Amino acid sequence: MKETPSLRWTVIGCCGLIVTLTTGCARWIEIRATADSSQEPSVQVIARNEQVPLVLDDVDITRNGSPQNLSLETEQRVLGTLRKTGLFSRLGGTDSAEPPASEKFIRARLLFDEAIDSHAGDAAWKGIVISASMFILTPFIPLEYDYAAHVTLELERWDGQVKRYESQSAGTAHYQLFGTTPLMIDELKGHVTESCLTALLQQMVLDTTFYAASSAPVLDRPIRSVSVNSKRSTLTPVSISTSSGK
Amino acid sequence: MLVFIFLITLMAALCSPIHAADPKSQITVGTQEVGLTAGYILPHLLKGEGKSKTEQSGLAFMPSWMMTVTDPVGDGWYRGQVSFGGEMVYIQFQEPFLTHGVGFTPKIKYTFSAQDRIRPYAEFAGGPFWTDLAGKIPEQSGQFNFILTAGFGVSYFLTDRAALNAGYRFQHISNAHTSRSNVGLNSSLPYAGFSFYY
Numbered sequence: 001m002k003e004t005p006s007l008r009w010t011v012i013g014c015c016g017l018i019v020t021l022t023t024g025c026a027r028w029i030e031i032r033a034t035a036d037s038s039q040e041p042s043v044q045v046i047a048r049n050e051q052v053p054l055v056l057d058d059v060d061i062t063r064n065g066s067p068q069n070l071s072l073e074t075e076q077r078v079l080g081t082l083r084k085t086g087l088f089s090r091l092g093g094t095d096s097a098e099p100p101a102s103e104k105f106i107r108a109r110l111l112f113d114e115a116i117d118s119h120a121g122d123a124a125w126k127g128i129v130i131s132a133s134m135f136i137l138t139p140f141i142p143l144e145y146d147y148a149a150h151v152t153l154e155l156e157r158w159d160g161q162v163k164r165y166e167s168q169s170a171g172t173a174h175y176q177l178f179g180t181t182p183l184m185i186d187e188l189k190g191h192v193t194e195s196c197l198t199a200l201l202q203q204m205v206l207d208t209t210f211y212a213a214s215s216a217p218v219l220d221r222p223i224r225s226v227s228v229n230s231k232r233s234t235l236t237p238v239s240i241s242t243s244s245g246k
Numbered sequence: 247m248l249v250f251i252f253l254i255t256l257m258a259a260l261c262s263p264i265h266a267a268d269p270k271s272q273i274t275v276g277t278q279e280v281g282l283t284a285g286y287i288l289p290h291l292l293k294g295e296g297k298s299k300t301e302q303s304g305l306a307f308m309p310s311w312m313m314t315v316t317d318p319v320g321d322g323w324y325r326g327q328v329s330f331g332g333e334m335v336y337i338q339f340q341e342p343f344l345t346h347g348v349g350f351t352p353k354i355k356y357t358f359s360a361q362d363r364i365r366p367y368a369e370f371a372g373g374p375f376w377t378d379l380a381g382k383i384p385e386q387s388g389q390f391n392f393i394l395t396a397g398f399g400v401s402y403f404l405t406d407r408a409a410l411n412a413g414y415r416f417q418h419i420s421n422a423h424t425s426r427s428n429v430g431l432n433s434s435l436p437y438a439g440f441s442f443y444y
Contacts, residue, residue: 120317120319120328123315124315124354127315127330128354130330130352131353131354132352134352134373135332135352143315145275177315177330178313180275180276180278180314180315182274182275182276183276184276185274185275
């Protein structure tokens, strides 16, 4: 029996549709990891009586240079990663009370600087081309979303000595139009953050002895180091008039 | 009638105690939107020799799907997001004859996101359109046509995942000279609808 041309075109059309929908939903994440972030952070075993508590004093998050609200998720993630090292007896978040000054503890400050580039212009032009082709070009035109993070962790020992660790990582999510989902962006951010924290802890565990309780005595008048930065304000000064009422 | 229904719905929404949980932060890259829009097309008659004389009018229904492909860009009043997607167009022409039209149009939309709950947008769509009105009127002889749409509207976010929309579109239907007679039909389309984001 000879097949009709309409049947042939229907089969070709269905195959084309399946291929377009399947490949048009593809997505993958590429992480440009730092040199020392490929390994899991080393877990240090130190005597229990040598462990001191760590309190997260401050978490600063900036995105493309703009300050952001504190993210509890980020804080929990950092604390979780610090817990893995086994260096500290107890970990406290920004909302937990500091131990008394007479006790040995580590005060931590975290600066999380994110850079996001959603390639808006690129996505717009590619979207126009994809739409103009009635979505036929969807599998052949990938879109990109870049995310980079630079993390700085400052750990201040009870005697005022400060150790500073830095790490950075970046990644790109490549995706086709039909494969776009907010989960993909979350996955990208998760991988980059993990890469940064792993690199950070790799550096930190090299200073294990620095955080041991016997490494330094408690000072009678502990020196509290405070970072003071004078930032150039980008805001227009607002004049404020006050009246004393006298 | 549709405008009246929309105004009642909008008034009810504005008076409702529901407050959006900062929709600004919810619509990100990958957020999808499904919506249904309905309106009534009104003819645009262009004066002059060889111009359209048919006064076509009728109901239009437009279910749509959109994908947000950018985070908000820009810092001023023009801050907004780009989304792409497709829309089915069904028109029931009631004048001059009871006929039907159906089409599929890829669509691009720019949503101004400087405001939280009220977000204006501009949109453009175009694609193939089949109608049996053609052949019964002198302007269009072939049933296979194209429909081009450009317009603007406003979304009012009831919650961070649901919005009411209202706007205006200009529509042009012609066959791109795929058949002999191709004067084209132009119309205005005031519309209202709703969208869900996920």
